[in-house]
């Protein structure tokens with residue numbers, strides 16, 4: 203297997219290629235005068251190739267589709283790897299007239315032929331296409347363990363299994379908070395049944411996007427007297443002022459994985475993705 207380095211995930215693609223001892227295929231992406239993307243593979247994708255490209259933006263998604271098409275035209279069997287799969291949080295029709303964006307995005311990629319591999323999607327996308335979801339919980343456990351937390355918290359009930367699994371890895375207690383979304387980027391969070399007073403708490407989540415969820419949670423835990431509050435998430439979208447919101451809220455440590463390359467990416471999901479791809483090859 204070879205690995206195509208999509209422009210959004212160049213370092214991670216390189217790491218995956220090293221894990222697999224596979225050739226890395228460079229992809230050049232530029233713009234036509236009208237603004238459309240011009241994509242070109244600068245190497246042979248071989249018989250079987252993984253195109254690694256997180257789809258954080260619309261542009262990233264189009265790039266992924268073009269890279270997949272380019273590789274298929276050279277005769278390669280393609281697995282699309284979107285370590286961060288954008289649009290996954292619109293996973294149902296919340297208001298009449300809305301799409302299920304997750305379904306549309308999965309179809310857009312897999313309809314071309316490839317299967318899709320992703321990491322910690324907000325919702326299991328396998329109803330919408332041939333998708334393998336990998337769990338980054340062990341990677342989050344590695345990140346969090348040196349911080350020595352005694353309490354691992356999920357910011358909402360939906361994330362409580364992840365918090366429980368990380369807590370088990372690091373040997374800590376776990377609990378979850380109750381969240382209400384007030385507006386697009388404002389979230390209020392209330393405690394469920396926990397005491398954080400005097401404890402070293404870490405909050406774990408799948409994604410930090412605007413930072414609203416995490417910063418509100420940090421503020422509340424500070425008010426409740428936690429000794430320290432750290433935050434870890436698989437995907438660091440960190441949109442807009444997310445980082446300053448978190449720092450202003452008083453977060454003591456912040457770490458994400460490299461599904462999106464940020465200055466807070468402290469752990470890599472490359473071995474996880476390489477294992478997932480190996481299993482596909484060996485069946």
Ligand code: R5P
Nearest residue numbers: 407409410411412413414415
């Ligand atoms: C929500 O259910 C997710 O698990 C995240 O907590 C949420 O999407 C994070 O978004 P934001 O950073 O914008 O609050």
